[in-house]
Amino acid sequence: MSKLGVFDVSVRYGKVPALNDVSLHVEEGERVFISGPNGAGKSSLLGAISGAVSTSHGRIEMDGDILSGRPPEAIARLGLSMVPEGREIFGALTVEENLRVGVGIRRDKQAIESDISDIYDAFSILGERRHANAGALSGGQQQMLAIGRGLMTNPKLMMVDEPSLGLAPNIVDQVYETLVALQEERGLTLLIVEQSSARAARVGGRMILLRGGAVVGDGDAAEFAQQDLLKEAYFGGSQKETAQ
Numbered sequence: 565m566s567k568l569g570v571f572d573v574s575v576r577y578g579k580v581p582a583l584n585d586v587s588l589h590v591e592e593g594e595r596v597f598i599s600g601p602n603g604a605g606k607s608s609l610l611g612a613i614s615g616a617v618s619t620s621h622g623r624i625e626m627d628g629d630i631l632s633g634r635p636p637e638a639i640a641r642l643g644l645s646m647v648p649e650g651r652e653i654f655g656a657l658t659v660e661e662n663l664r665v666g667v668g669i670r671r672d673k674q675a676i677e678s679d680i681s682d683i684y685d686a687f688s689i690l691g692e693r694r695h696a697n698a699g700a701l702s703g704g705q706q707q708m709l710a711i712g713r714g715l716m717t718n719p720k721l722m723m724v725d726e727p728s729l730g731l732a733p734n735i736v737d738q739v740y741e742t743l744v745a746l747q748e749e750r751g752l753t754l755l756i757v758e759q760s761s762a763r764a765a766r767v768g769g770r771m772i773l774l775r776g777g778a779v780v781g782d783g784d785a786a787e788f789a790q791q792d793l794l795k796e797a798y799f800g801g802s803q804k805e806t807a808q
């Protein structure tokens with residue numbers, strides 16, 4: 565049984581189709597990048613899995629439990645965590661208050677403090693700034709906080725929507741390095757929206773390419789990066805879709 569199974573899922577916004585019969589499987593402990601041009605349906609896919617977006621067709625399962633039709637809180641309780649695009653941290657709350665926002669759903673209250681200290685170990689800047697308002701953090705620090713908050717529900721599967729967005733390349737390196745280390749430590753399964761095949765190849769993992777609401781590719785991120793480099797060499801920057 566796969567960790568995550570998406571079976572023929574469609575999403576529509578009124579008359580606008582966003583996903584058309586998408587099927588994919590993610591195995592336990594895998595790191596899978598979802599890539600594709602703007603409007604391909606990447607955020608809609610993550611929204612459908614997390615329960616934030618309704619599906620018009622199909623079925624989604626995690627560890628054999630059917631997620632489709634359940635509200636986001638119930639899906640979070642089953643062990644799925646979502647780090648949204650734009651991070652959605654609470655600027656007027658402190659770093660530590662942000663980390664504690666989602667912990668109400670946890671049953672293992674005694675593990676909360678040790679998880680907070682693990683997050684401060686992984687992202688030391690968050691520990692140093694634990695009493696600062698989150699709104700005063702840099703973009704990279706806010707991304708680290710969003711990931712930290714995503715981990716506070718002790719998920720089995722974490723989805724991260726465009727962690728690179730708006731960050732300088734060296735900060736993106738730092739965010740990914742820690743994300744990969746945390747994944748290995750915790751045996752997490754990761755699904756990450758990442759536009760850059762080159763970046764995904766450097767981090768390493770599998771890549772699923774969406775276009776027009778459909779899966780048009782599934783393989784090693786390094787192969788996609790290679791194809792994008794070739795396309796760029798032949799056609800120049802105008803043909804690039806996933807290379808950056």
Ligand SMILES: Nc1ncnc2c1ncn2[C@@H]1O[C@H](COP(=O)(O)OP(=O)(O)OP(=O)(O)O)[C@@H](O)[C@H]1O
Nearest residue numbers: 577580581582600601602603604605606607608609
């Ligand atoms: N709330 C909404 N209402 C109407 N249409 C929407 C809504 N959200 C997304 N869409 C449309 O659904 C399609 C897929 O959008 P989605 O945001 O899932 O793609 P994406 O690959 O994540 O794009 P981006 O990289 O720009 O974030 C697009 O045509 C988009 O315009």
